[in-house]
Amino acid sequence: MFNWIESNTFHYSAFRDLKKLVAIKKKKNLTISLCLPTLNEEKTIAKEIMIMKSELMMRYPLLDEIIVVDSGSVDNTLDIASTYGADVYESDNILPHLGQQKGKGENLWKALYITKGDILVYIDADIKNIHHRFVYALLAPLLLYDHIKYAKAFYDRPIAIGKNKSRPTGGGRVTELVIRPLFSLFAPELSQIIQPLSGEYAGYREIFEKIPFPIGYGIETSMILDICEKWSIDVIAQVDLERRIHRNQDTKALGRMAFAILKTFLNRVEKIGQIELKKKLFDDMIQYNLVRNKYQPNITNMEGFERPPMIEIPEYREKFNIT
Amino acid sequence: MEEILERLPGFVESIKSIKDTILTNVVLLGEIPSPTFKEKKRAALLMERMADFQVDECTTDGYRNPIGIIRGTGKNKPPIFIVAHLDTFFDKDIDYNYIIKKKVITGPGILDNSLSVGVLATLPEIFRTLDLRFESDIVLAGVIQSIGHGNLRGTRHLVENWATPIRGAVCIEGGELGRLNYFSDSMIRAEIHCKTTDTHGDHYPSMSNAILILNKVINKILNLRLPQTPQTKIVLGKIAGGVNYGHIAHIGTLGFEIRSDSDDMVKNVYSDIQDIIDGISHEYEIKLSMIPISNLNATRLEFNHPLVKSSAAVIRKLGITPISKPSESELSIFISHNIPAVTLGLTHGENYYLENAKMEIEPIFKGIAQLIGVIMAIDKGLCDV
Known part of the structure; x- marks a missing residue:
């Protein structure tokens, strides 16, 4: 039915030759930036920075910089990140005249302005079993295959439960219950992407700077839709990183995530003419809690604010000499 | 240097x-x-x-x-x-x-x-x-x-x-x-395993309880006289037994270590404990065994x-x-x-x-x-x- 999954799916173990990757990077005269978006990640941030710095900067110089863009942590995330050698930025202080939004997408978008790399790697800062394959395996398809411009991770994802026990699971409930049905209904080709919501991806700046960034949960979905629309699925690769242990989220948090993703998705498919919405979508996710035998609504406002393609920002064009 | x-x-x-x-x-x-x-x-x-x-x-x-x-x-x-x-x-x-x-x-x-x-x-x-x-x-x-x-x-x-x-x-x-x-030091680590059934309590009711039997073993070990030279000690390090609060324990395990700066002394104490085990096992007709886990000279x-x-x-x-x-x-x-x-x-x-x-x-x-x-x-x- 589709053959993209055959040709563009890789396993990290195929890319263990780091010397070769460094040589190709050098030959192509590329610079690479790693960005870690954070919000209260003091338990995991040091490990991520330390391993990437040791393995992919000191021993095999694939990365030229590691930056942390933070959404307002109240724990010691920034102090620890700085101690372990990352360049640390508070999201609110980057392009402050454009306003301050809270969300992972906002951090990723602002990282485009702060970083200098030709290639950017984004990885979540809450990965407990971090390993440098999370970065080099995403970079490898970009370095080895000229037609690949964006690489995305997928995993078997055991979720940490209880205090210290872990159990195997397929994970990705929102993927299976929300995204995959949507892809199957509107863009079946994209259902070949095994974990469209994974928070780890790498791509060329020339891709990221030309697409809008929703500030919240919709960022991963919109990124795939926009890249496929502008360049086709053939510029995307997916890499099996085998195992990722992360914090579990409760069902209500996943509900809010699903809300943001659905909204982003529906707006995108309307924009390309696949559906016609007769009325603007609402902005509030309404969930109920039972408090002292009474059901009380818990309303979360999610407007779905999007940042425009970074290339449209004058300061960015000036910084990167884009005429 | x-x-x-x-x-x-x-x-x-x-x-x-x-x-x-x-x-x-x-x-x-x-x-x-x-x-x-x-x-x-x-x-x-x-x-x-x-x-x-x-x-x-x-x-x-x-x-x-x-x-x-x-x-x-x-x-x-x-x-x-x-x-x-x-x-x-x-x-x-x-x-x-x-x-x-x-x-x-x-x-x-x-x-x-x-x-x-x-x-x-x-x-x-x-x-x-x-x-x-x-x-x-x-x-x-x-x-x-x-x-x-x-x-x-x-x-x-x-x-x-x-x-x-x-x-x-x-x-x-x-x-x-x-x-x-x-x-x-010279050292032997061993486990004492006790296994009983309800019938063991026919003559001595407490003897169907593995924990009480191990308690008896512990008391006898504590009565052993250990010399100051060569320096010798027994560490009772682990104990486990029973299934829940309301039932008599029919299994129990005691883990211990004998340590001394003399190999002979460790062997002698180990032998003394073996005698204690054999004696209790014989007198009360219960299964009591000692298994060495590790040893060093x-x-x-x-x-x-x-x-x-x-x-x-x-x-x-x-x-x-x-x-x-x-x-x-x-x-x-x-x-x-x-x-x-x-x-x-x-x-x-x-x-x-x-x-x-x-x-x-x-x-x-x-x-x-x-x-x-x-x-x-x-x-x-x-x-x-």
């Missing part, structure tokens, strides 16, 4: 310059579950890391202990062994997650023995950073099946089957920095052995006070084969055997400098007798 001692303070800063690499190895290796008898995955990664750090040879011995060899410049110098045990006290299904803060790392097994294994893997890089070459081959050995029921099997096999003479050995442990072990270097003196001088030069106690570890296997050996600790920490074990980062660099100093002393022939 003075020449080596003078270089040590400078080593500390140089080693610190590759802090990220050292700690990366500690974390990558330490987060792989490695209970005794199930060290295969950690051993495989240690091999991979040693190969990646360009040891000259990377292999396993006949017992599957992973070994990396850094070839020396001398043709006829016997090798120096650096040894860290790979196994941990924890089951494989707990969360082996290390949390790194500014000054500490927390997680199961971090001090016993992930830190040492990580340092072992990084030694080739540390030698390059310090621009050190040795005359002797340096053999980096991550030994399996050391603790508990493992009874140092990996080390025993390694030492007994190594084809050439061994010049000396340094065993490394996470903590405590300053430890200088060069002797081990007393071994030692003298305090004036050049390896001990050199090691103490290295530790003192780094501003640390050496502390010497008996150690029931890999050390004893080397010394019992007439190979001079010491055990060193690499840092400070707490909660060694809990899942939230915590180690300090900053002292590690002195701990490694100390290890390098001792290796250099052995390599220069300063510890040869």
Whole structure:
């Protein structure tokens, strides 16, 4: 039915030759930036920075910089990140005249302005079993295959439960219950992407700077839709990183995530003419809690604010000499 | 020796310059579950890391202990062994997650023995950073099946089957920095298992309860007269029994250790306890058995052995006070084969055997400098007798 999954799916173990990757990077005269978006990640941030710095900067110089863009942590995330050698930025202080939004997408978008790399790697800062394959395996398809411009991770994802026990699971409930049905209904080709919501991806700046960034949960979905629309699925690769242990989220948090993703998705498919919405979508996710035998609504406002393609920002064009 | 001692303070800063690499190895290796008898995955990664750090040879011995060899410049110098045990006290299904803060790392097994294994893997890089070459081959050995029921099997096999003479050995442990072990007590660890049924209570109602029987055994052990010389003690370390609160316990286990600086005394006390077991078992017609778990003979270097003196001088030069106690570890296997050996600790920490074990980062660099100093002393022939 589709053959993209055959040709563009890789396993990290195929890319263990780091010397070769460094040589190709050098030959192509590329610079690479790693960005870690954070919000209260003091338990995991040091490990991520330390391993990437040791393995992919000191021993095999694939990365030229590691930056942390933070959404307002109240724990010691920034102090620890700085101690372990990352360049640390508070999201609110980057392009402050454009306003301050809270969300992972906002951090990723602002990282485009702060970083200098030709290639950017984004990885979540809450990965407990971090390993440098999370970065080099995403970079490898970009370095080895000229037609690949964006690489995305997928995993078997055991979720940490209880205090210290872990159990195997397929994970990705929102993927299976929300995204995959949507892809199957509107863009079946994209259902070949095994974990469209994974928070780890790498791509060329020339891709990221030309697409809008929703500030919240919709960022991963919109990124795939926009890249496929502008360049086709053939510029995307997916890499099996085998195992990722992360914090579990409760069902209500996943509900809010699903809300943001659905909204982003529906707006995108309307924009390309696949559906016609007769009325603007609402902005509030309404969930109920039972408090002292009474059901009380818990309303979360999610407007779905999007940042425009970074290339449209004058300061960015000036910084990167884009005429 | 003075020449080596003078270089040590400078080593500390140089080693610190590759802090990220050292700690990366500690974390990558330490987060792989490695209970005794199930060290295969950690051993495989240690091999991979040693190969990646360009040891000259990377292999396993006949017992599957992973070994990396850094070839020396001398043709006829016997090798120096650096040894860290790979196994941990924890089951494989707990969360082996290390949390790194500014000054500490927390997680199961971090001090016993992930830190040492990580340092072992990084030694080739540390030698390059310090621009050190040795005359002797340096053999980096991550030994399996050391603790508990493992009874140092990996080390025993390694030492007994190594084809050439061994010049000396340094065993490394996470903590405590300053430890200088060069002797081990004679020791037997054993478990007493008690099994009863309801019928055992026909004549003596309390005798159907395994916990009460073990209580009787404990009382008799406590009545044994132990000499002050040779120094001897019995540690009652573990007890378990029963199923729930409301039912009489029909099974029970008592774990204990006999320790002395005399092999004969340990054997005699063990025999006394066997008599206690046999007596109670016979008189009350119950199943009571004793199973030895591990054992060691007393071994030692003298305090004036050049390896001990050199090691103490290295530790003192780094501003640390050496502390010497008996150690029931890999050390004893080397010394019992007439190979001079010491055990060193690499840092400070707490909660060694809990899942939230915590180690300090900053002292590690002195701990490694100390290890390098001792290796250099052995390599220069300063510890040869």
